[in-house]
Structure formats: C-alpha cells, structure tokens
Amino acid sequence: MSAHAVAVKAASKVFNQGKSNEVHALDEIDLTVEDGEFITLIGPSGCGKSTLLRLIAALTEPTGGEVEVKGKSAEQARLDQDYGMAFQRAGLFDWRTVSKNIELPLELMGWSRGDRVRRAGEMLELVKLPEFGGHHPSELSGGMQQRVAIARSLAFSPSLLLMDEPFGALDEMTREHMQDELLRIWSETHTTVVFVTHSIPEAAYLSSRVVVMSPRPGRIATIVDVDLGDRSDDTREDPAFFEKVTEVREALRAVESA
Amino acid sequence: MTQILGRLRRSTAPVIAGVVIVVGWELALLILNPGGFVLPPPSDIIGAVFENWSEVFDAARNTGFIIVTGLVVGVLVGVAAALLVTRFRLANEVITPLAVSLNAVPIIALAPIFNAWFGLLSPRSNQAIVVVLVFFPIFINTAKGLTQVEPSQIELMESYAAGKWTITREVRIPNAMPFFFTALKLSTSLAVIAAIVAEYFGGRQDALGPLITQSAGLTRYADAWAAVLAGTVIGGMLYVLTGALERVAMPWHTSMRADQQSN
Ligand SMILES: Nc1ncnc2c1ncn2[C@@H]1O[C@H](COP(=O)(O)OP(=O)(O)OP(=O)(O)O)[C@@H](O)[C@H]1O
Ligand SMILES: [Mg+2]
Numbered sequence: 153m154s155a156h157a158v159a160v161k162a163a164s165k166v167f168n169q170g171k172s173n174e175v176h177a178l179d180e181i182d183l184t185v186e187d188g189e190f191i192t193l194i195g196p197s198g199c200g201k202s203t204l205l206r207l208i209a210a211l212t213e214p215t216g217g218e219v220e221v222k223g224k225s226a227e228q229a230r231l232d233q234d235y236g237m238a239f240q241r242a243g244l245f246d247w248r249t250v251s252k253n254i255e256l257p258l259e260l261m262g263w264s265r266g267d268r269v270r271r272a273g274e275m276l277e278l279v280k281l282p283e284f285g286g287h288h289p290s291e292l293s294g295g296m297q298q299r300v301a302i303a304r305s306l307a308f309s310p311s312l313l314l315m316d317e318p319f320g321a322l323d324e325m326t327r328e329h330m331q332d333e334l335l336r337i338w339s340e341t342h343t344t345v346v347f348v349t350h351s352i353p354e355a356a357y358l359s360s361r362v363v364v365m366s367p368r369p370g371r372i373a374t375i376v377d378v379d380l381g382d383r384s385d386d387t388r389e390d391p392a393f394f395e396k397v398t399e400v401r402e403a404l405r406a407v408e409s410a
Numbered sequence: 411m412t413q414i415l416g417r418l419r420r421s422t423a424p425v426i427a428g429v430v431i432v433v434g435w436e437l438a439l440l441i442l443n444p445g446g447f448v449l450p451p452p453s454d455i456i457g458a459v460f461e462n463w464s465e466v467f468d469a470a471r472n473t474g475f476i477i478v479t480g481l482v483v484g485v486l487v488g489v490a491a492a493l494l495v496t497r498f499r500l501a502n503e504v505i506t507p508l509a510v511s512l513n514a515v516p517i518i519a520l521a522p523i524f525n526a527w528f529g530l531l532s533p534r535s536n537q538a539i540v541v542v543l544v545f546f547p548i549f550i551n552t553a554k555g556l557t558q559v560e561p562s563q564i565e566l567m568e569s570y571a572a573g574k575w576t577i578t579r580e581v582r583i584p585n586a587m588p589f590f591f592t593a594l595k596l597s598t599s600l601a602v603i604a605a606i607v608a609e610y611f612g613g614r615q616d617a618l619g620p621l622i623t624q625s626a627g628l629t630r631y632a633d634a635w636a637a638v639l640a641g642t643v644i645g646g647m648l649y650v651l652t653g654a655l656e657r658v659a660m661p662w663h664t665s666m667r668a669d670q671q672s673n
Contacts, residue, residue: 211565230571237569243562247584247662256580260570288662 155223157312157344158185158208163217164369165203176369177203180217183363183372190338190345192359194352194400196408200370201348202240205314208346209237221312229312233261236310238318240348242297244289244304251276251285254304261308275303278333280326294321302330306337313338313345319354328388331358335383352404356396357383364400366407374403450632455639458632465621466633470640473605473618476533477644480540481601485594487541488548492586495549496556497578506553513546518607525612532613539608544597551593555586588663591656598648606641 165178177200185191193201206212207219210226221229229235236257244253254272255263263271276282279299281292289297298321305313319327335358338345349355355362356378366373378396380387387393432452439451450458459466491509494501517539524535559581567577609619618637625633656663 206565209565209569211568230569233571235569237566239562239566241560241562243560243566245563245581245584247587247660257570260572260576290662 156184156220157187157189157222158183158346159220160184160204160208161218161220163204163207163214163219165200165207165212166215169215178207178214179369179371181370181372185344185346188342188344189361190335190347190359191361191363192347192349192355193363193365194349194355194404195365195370195373196367196404197350199365199367201365202316203370204365205237205316205346205348209235209314233308234310235312235314236305236308238301238305238313238315240316240320242289242294242301244297244300246288246290248288249285250281250287250289250292250300253289253300254307257304257308263308271307272303275307278306279303279330295323295326298322299326299330302334309341309343311341311343313343313347315345316348317350318347320350327354332383334358339382352400353388353397356380356393356400357387362396362400362403364403364407373407376400376403450635454632455635458630458636459639462633462636465616466636466640468616469618469621469637470644472533472614472616473609473641474644476536476609476613476617477540477601477605477648480537480605481544481597481648483537484541484544484601485548485597488545488593489552489590491545491549492552492556493578495553496582497574509546509549512542513550517543518604521608521611524608530612531615533617536605536608536613536617540601540604543600543604547593547596547600548590551589552586555589556582558589559585587660591652591660594652594655595649598652599645602641602645602648 160181160183163178163181164176167173167175167177181204183204193204195201203212207214208221208226210219210221210230219226222234224232244250245256248256251269251272254275255268258268258271272285273282276285279302281296281299281303284292284296284300289300292300298318302315302318305315305318319330322330331354334345337343345359347358349358356376360378362376362378363372364374364376365371376396376399380390380393380396436451436453439449491501491505495505496502520542521535521539524538525532528535528538556578563581563585564577567581572580606619606622609617610623613619618641621637622634625631625637
C-alpha cells in the first residue's frame with residue numbers, strides 16, 4: 153500500500169464555534185505519518201495533542217481540512233477498526249474483570265472465546281500483571297489500570313496505534329520497561345504509532361520524529377528527527393540521546409516563551 | 411471469616427435496636443398504663459396475629475400480590491421508557507415531559523378516581539396506583555444512569571466501531587445498575603404504602619387496607635396493628651430480596667466492597 157498511514161491536511165478544530173466559549177484547539181495542522189513510523193506529539197498542556205489524536209481516530213470531526221488514515225477517510229478507517237487507541241484516562245469498565253476488559257475489543261471483533269482468553273493471558277504477561285486477570289479494575293492502582301488499558305489497546309494487534317500519554321501514571325522503572333516492550337512490539341509487528349507524551353526523554357527515546365506543538369491555537373512548531381538506531385538500555389546513556397533530549401527541550405522552551 | 415463476622419455485626423446492631431424498642435414499648439405501657447387501647451403493647455399485637463392468623467395471612471397475601479405485581483409492571487415500564495428515551499430523541503421529547511408532569515400529580519389522591527374507573531371492588535385500581543407510583547423513580551434514575559456515562563468510555567466503544575445498541579448493552583446498562591437499584595429500594599417501600607392506602611378507598615375487601623380501617627373502626631386496635639405489622643414484614647422481605655438481587659447483578663460494585671472492608 154502506497155498511501156500514508158496518516159495524512160492530516162490543513163486540519164483545524166474549533167470547539168463551540170461562534171459562541172462566547174469558542175476555543176481554537178488546532179489551526180491548519182499538516183502532518184503525514186509513514187507506514188511503520190513511530191512519532192510522538194509533545195507540547196504544553198492544552199495545545200491540542202489529544203484533540204489531534206481524536207481527529208485521527210475520527211472521534212471528533214475537523215472544522216476545517218481533512219484527515220486520512222490508510223488512504224481512506226478517518227471515519228471509514230474507524231468503521232474498519234483500523235486502529236487501536238489508549239486514552240489519557242484508563243477508561244476501564246468496572247463491571248468487567250481485568251481479563252474481560254482486555255477481551256472487550258476481541259469480543260466485538262468476533263474472536264472465539266478460547267482465542268480471547270489466551271490472548272488476554274498473553275497481554276497480562278506483557279504488562280506484568282498475570283495474576284490480576286480475575287480482579288476488578290477498582291482493586292488496582294492507577295498505574296496498574298493504565299497497564300491494563302495498554303494491554304487492551306494492543307490486544308488485537310492493530311496496524312495503527314494511537315496512544316495518549318499511556319505511561320503517565322507509571323513509576324520510572326515500569327515506564328522504561330513499558331517503553332522497551334512497546335518498541336519491541338512496534339518493530340516486530342510493523343505497527344505505526346502516534347504517541348502523545350509530556351516527557352522529553354520518552355519522546356526522544358521512543359520515536360523517529362518528535363512533533364513539537366505550540367498552544368493557542370494548536371500548531372506544529374517544529375519536528376525533531378531522531379536517528380538513534382535500535383534502542384537499548386545503552387541508548388539511555390548515549391551522548392547522542394542527550395543531544396536529542398536537549399534539542400527537543402529547546403524547541404519546547406521556544407514554544408513556551410513565544 | 412472476617413467477612414462473615416463483619417456481616418453478623420452489621421446485622422446484629424439493628425436487631426438489638428429492634429429488640430430494645432419492642433421491650434421498651436411493652437414496659438412503658440405496663441408502667442405508665444395510659445388506659446384505652448389506642449397503642450396496644452407488642453404482645454397484644456403478636457397475639458392478634460396468631461388469633462386471626464388466617465384473616466391476617468389472607469389479607470397480607472392479597473395485598474402482597476398487588477404490591478408485587480404493581481412493582482414488577484411499574485419497574486418494567488419504567489426501565490423500558492428509560493431505554494427508549496436514552497436511545498431515541500423523539501421518545502425523549504414525548505415521554506420525558508409526560509413523566510415529569512405525571513410526577514407532579516399526587517397519585518395517591520387519585521385512588522378514589524381509579525376505583526371509579528376500574529370498579530369499586532376491583533384490585534386493578536390498586537395495582538394501577540402502585541404501577542404509576544413506582545414508574546417515576548425507576549424511570550428517572552435508570553435514565554440518569556444510562557446517560558451519565560464517562561464520555562471517554564463511549565469514545566472507546568466508538569473507536570471499536572461499536573454501534574449504538576452495543577454501547578447500550580456493554581456500557582450504558584451496566585453503568586445504570588447502581589442507579590436502578592437505588593430506585594428499586596425506594597420503590598419497594600413506596601409500593602407497600604401505595605397499595606395499602608389505595609385499599610382504604612376500594613378494591614378487594616380481604617386485604618390489609620380494609621383490615622386496618624375496619625379493625626380501627628371497631629376499636630380492635632391490636633388487629634389494626636397486626637395488619638400494619640404484616641405490611642411491614644412484606645416491605646422488609648422486598649427490601650432484603652432487592653439487596654440480594656443487587657449483589658447478584660453487580661458483584662463488582664465498590665460501595666459494597668468498601669463497606670465489607672470497613673468492618
Ligand atoms: N470537548 C471539548 N469542548 C471544548 N473545548 C475542548 C474540548 N476538548 C478540548 N478542548 C479544548 O481544546 C484545547 C486542546 O485540548 P487538548 O485536550 O487537545 O489538549 P492537550 O494538548 O491534550 O492537553 P493535555 O496535555 O493537558 O492533555 C484546550 O484548550 C481544551 O480546553
Ligand atoms: Mg491530552
């Protein structure tokens with residue numbers, strides 16, 4: 153397929169248009185994401201990162217411009233279940249056990265019971281919660297809930313993953329572990345990832361391109377290319393890595409002071 | 411084990427309180443001896459229950475039937491209306507204002523009118539009163555539970571391309587469960603009151619309402635109280651049943667877990 157994984161063309165989003173509480177969340181965003189690419193969105197709070205992700209997911213419509221996913225309209229891609237999404241808030245269902253939460257998308261896609269149970273088990277191993285399958289989400293800590301939500305978004309191996317600060321509530325060690333697992337899944341499955349984060353090192357570590365956004369209205373300020381090759385624990389101590397961290401930090405500082 | 415102990419402790423406190431009240435009541439009447447029979451001692455009431463066992467039992471069964479059937483129909487109609495209203499905009503525009511204006515009507519005051527409609531001795535009018543009275547809290551609370559869903563949970567389902575009915579089944583209905591059961595508990599006591607008061611005005615004569623009015627009219631106060639006691643027992647049984655249903659329907663519910671842990 154020659155089409156881009158994601159093509160955002162001059163997309164704008166205005167909330168409450170024409171009313172006194174009008175908000176220009178996004179202004180003429182142009183962004184293409186290639187198949188198999190891992191990009192992160194970073195920027196000050198309220199600059200429209202979540203909104204951009206929700207435009208790509210067709211959970212909200214642009215007020216201007218258009219969004220294509222895999223060469224079709226974002227809405228068609230949503231109906232075709234072309235992406236998996238992990239939201240900023242875990243959004244687990246309290247009435248389902250942890251396992252059943254992970255099985256939910258599989259259920260909706262018509263997987264057999266046996267396949268679902270096996271897959272949920274694998275996913276729980278992946279996020280290091282194998283013994284919590286039978287618990288209800290309210291019995292888990294915030295970070296554990298987030299890991300379940302990540303497992304749920306990965307369960308059906310979508311070819312496009314949209315993740316909104318998925319590691320926000322994790323402690324540093326779990327976070328690094330999840331980053332490495334995500335990179336492993338990404339390279340093994342040739343998934344395309346669009347990943348929102350507040351963490352500069354996380355952005356530099358994970359992605360091939362860091363999209364730095366500026367607020368009010370949300371725009372793309374700069375895109376920092378990161379070419380660090382295969383990541384490993386050594387990467388986190390590599391001077392080239394720190395250079396990229398600095399570059400992203402400076403881009404962000406420029407945005408904040410503007 | 412600690413859970414069982416906790417549950418025991420929770421249920422013993424009200425039992426002890428009940429015993430204290432009943433014994434205190436008996437003793438107070440014995441000591442103060444106010445004369446007259448307006449407030450008979452508990453022993454007389456229990457005695458009256460045994461003495462007129464078949465009369466009290468039949469009356470309780472007949473009123474119980476009205477309460478349960480009225481409750482079931484009222485709950486079904488209320489839930490169905492709530493589902494329609496949250497699913498179809500047109501239904502919302504028609505049913506909601508109707509239900510709200512219905513709620514402003516003092517339904518119990520309609521009992522004599524309902525009797526005129528259904529026939530003075532027909533239990534249908536009493537059932538209808540219970541249905542109408544139960545409908546409103548069930549409808550409003552269930553509708554609230556079906557709509558007050560976290561937006562991100564709806565978005566998650568939309569991200570799976572789930573349709574409206576799937577979202578209703580997987581998210582809205584489970585979300586509405588606690589709201590529904592709160593309303594159901596309220597409705598059980600409403601239904602008992604509604605049925606007995608409606609019976610004051612008409613319906614079957616071998617029921618708790620007439621038993622209370624007739625006994626009181628004949629100054630057989632212990633019998634009247636025996637009928638009230640029977641109504642209380644029906645209400646209590648319904649409450650316990652509702653609680654059991656709630657635990658079966660919502661094993662995940664945190665408020666229950668929370669009060670288990672607090673023991
Ligand atoms: N549904 C909505 N209605 C009105 N305004 C909204 C809505 N969603 C977002 N906004 C506004 O759009 C702007 C961008 O919000 P968005 O959630 O995309 O920011 P963000 O970059 O994800 O922020 P954060 O880093 O805090 O998550 C904000 O000013 C917000 O108030
Ligand atoms: Mg956000």
